[in-house]
Amino acid sequence: MDTWISCHHNFVRREQPGDEWLYVHRKGAVSARADEPGIVPGSMGAPSYHTCGRGEARGLCSSAHGAGRQLSRGEARRQIRAGDVVAQMDGVWFDHRAADALRDEAPAAYKDIGAVMRAQRELTRVVRRLRPLLNFKGA
Ligand SMILES: Nc1nc2c(ncn2[C@@H]2O[C@H](COP(=O)(O)O)[C@@H](O)[C@H]2O)c(=O)[nH]1
C-alpha cells in the first residue's frame, strides 16, 4: 500500500524558506511547506489531525509535531492516578490493566490539542480530525 503521509519530526534538510538557504533542523517539529501533508497527534485519548502546510516562511515552513507535554513524566506520575487515566480515556478502548503504568501518558499529561491547532493556524491547515477509537502502548 502507498504511504499516505510520512511525517518525520527529527531531521535536518537544506531549505530556502525565504531569501536565504538554511540548514533547517526540526526536532519536535514537522515540515509544513505549502500544500505539504502532515500529522499532528493529540494524545492517547485526544484527537489527531491530518494537516496541510501553509508554507509560512516566518515559521520556517514548520509546525508543531503534536500537542506536546503539559506535565513532565515525573510530574504526571505524581499528579495522575490510575483511576484518572481510566476516566480520561472514556470512549477509547485500551487495556485497563495498564492504567497505572500509563499515568505519564495520560491525556491530561498533554496540552489541549484543539488549542495547539488554533495557535498554529497560520502555519498549517486542518484537513481531517480523527477521533481515537483504540489505543495500545507496549510496556
Ligand atoms: N495519537 C496519539 N498521539 C500521542 C500519543 N501519545 C502522545 N501523543 C502525541 O504525539 C506527540 C508526539 O509524540 P512523540 O512521542 O513522537 O514525541 C506528543 O506531543 C503528543 O501530543 C498516543 O498514544 N496517540
Ligand SMILES: [Mn+2]
Ligand atoms: Mn517527539
